[in-house]
Amino acid sequence: MRAVHITAFGEVPQVVDLPTPTAAAGGAVIDVELTGLCRSDFHAFAGHDDGVLLPYVPGHEFVGRISALGAGVTGWSVGQRVTAPFVCGCGNCDWCTAGESQICPNQTQPGFTYDGSWAEQVVVPAASHNLVVVPESLPGASVASLGCRFATAFRALRDRAQVRRGEIVAVFGCGGVGLSAVMLAQAMGARAIAVDVSPGALELARSIGAAGCVNPTGLSPEEVAAEVRAVASDLTREGVQAPGSQSALPGPHVTLEALGRSETLEAALRSLDPLGRHVQVGLFAEVPRTLIPRVVALELSILGSHGMAAADYPALLDLLLTGAVDPGVLVTRELGLDDVPDALAAMSRGTQPGVAVIRP
Missing domain, CATH: 3.40.50.720 (NAD(P)-binding Rossmann-like Domain)
Structure with missing residues (x-):
């Protein structure tokens, strides 16, 4: 798959071909429809986050479709349109079972603790716990930033x-x-x-x-x-x-x-x-x-405030479905993967108004 690959903090990344990910037990592989370009991505790229290890693929907010499911995942099927929080809970600890996965001590984060969504595919661990169904009627541009900015x-x-x-x-x-x-x-x-x-x-x-x-x-x-x-x-x-x-x-x-x-x-x-x-x-x-x-x-x-658990997404999606809010109006730019390296580096000089989304 094609992906944006960072091999050194602060240096302009490259778009490369990487091995297609597989669905480990309990996980899912998602074909990325749209993904967001967020200020948090820049912080990681600049070396501000201690937990980010090189090399890695950025990207932590996305919408897409399930392309593969790992062993033990129930209640989901290939082809479903989904998103996930940028904080993925383990699904088993006391915090996750209480619906507070955003502070799970065993959390994983796409684009930070493992390869993220600035790619044609991304993995969601503990899929039964972290996946969120996205209604087909919602435009991708309205959903792409839910995983981080809007949900937070x-x-x-x-x-x-x-x-x-x-x-x-x-x-x-x-x-x-x-x-x-x-x-x-x-x-x-x-x-x-x-x-x-x-x-x-x-x-x-x-x-x-x-x-x-x-x-x-x-x-x-x-x-x-x-x-x-x-x-x-x-x-x-x-x-x-x-x-x-x-x-x-x-x-x-x-x-x-x-x-x-x-x-x-x-x-x-x-x-x-x-x-x-x-x-x-x-x-x-x-x-x-x-x-x-x-x-x-x-x-x-x-x-x-550090993100939002998957269990809380229905109330937010209801606001979109009723038209009370439309995150899509904040989207001012759509980029391809080849546009991303320069756009990421340019964030050191400030952020353009509105939200940018990436179509792999």
């Missing part, structure tokens, strides 16, 4: 932050997961403030329903927080503030950081209303500074 944003807002109708959610970093969070916040009855240095990303955020936008270019974290609180105050005067905020200049009830930078984390924490909830999704290349005195004084909550 969905669980971050619904389950971790427990966003309520009428609340204000500030999203720091409007790449794929950030834009997904903007769209989902609106679907949950909240109002989103988009924060990003890219005018194109902010324009896209507005087009999918952001109630306000802040460009932090040239601003300190304190100044960014002041801008965000000012937008939140304007939204409050419009009558959309949920009950409970007592601030003279209200801030967001929820912040979500999707970039992985110390300065945006600081700005998010500085902008939060007392008793606010911060959800950290972005991955840091280095240990960030955290405003613990402010967290203590305002009784802020800091919540991590």
Whole structure:
């Protein structure tokens, strides 16, 4: 099969022919229809993730069809259209049996701990536990980013932050997961403030329903927080503030950081209303500074969010089937495998607005 192959961190990869994968006991082989190009792929390529071993094939979010099943897999058949979370649980531990596979201590991750989906085929281990049926009516472009960005944003807002109708959610970093969070916040009855240095990303955020936008270019974290609180105050005067905020200049009830930078984390924490909830999704290349005195004084909550288990996908797919959200509108580019090496290397200079998908 053809695949993107990385043999050295930070060096432009090659598209090569690799052996076709086989379905080990309990696993499945998937013919890839579409796969995503995600900022997390760049972090691994740049050598920021300790668990990634060379050489490897990137790619951790995909939609495709089952082409082979290993021994012991039941309830699935060749030809079914499927996806899987980017965190594949072992299916046997206490966390997996409780429906929390995204924190499975024995987890595997395509594109990180084993060869991923930037290829014509990808393996899903513990297939009976990790596979998710994808309805034929859903366009591939709407499903390709569910495995990471959209599912991560969905669980971050619904389950971790427990966003309520009428609340204000500030999203720091409007790449794929950030834009997904903007769209989902609106679907949950909240109002989103988009924060990003890219005018194109902010324009896209507005087009999918952001109630306000802040460009932090040239601003300190304190100044960014002041801008965000000012937008939140304007939204409050419009009558959309949920009950409970007592601030003279209200801030967001929820912040979500999707970039992985110390300065945006600081700005998010500085902008939060007392008793606010911060959800950290972005991955840091280095240990960030955290405003613990402010967290203590305002009784802020800091919540991590790391993907979503396969068992939680039906609720997310229902949003797509009913038309409440359409991740496909975030897709701005479709690439072939031969386009990927240069596109991956270009991410060191920043990320283009919207989501890119790859058709092997």
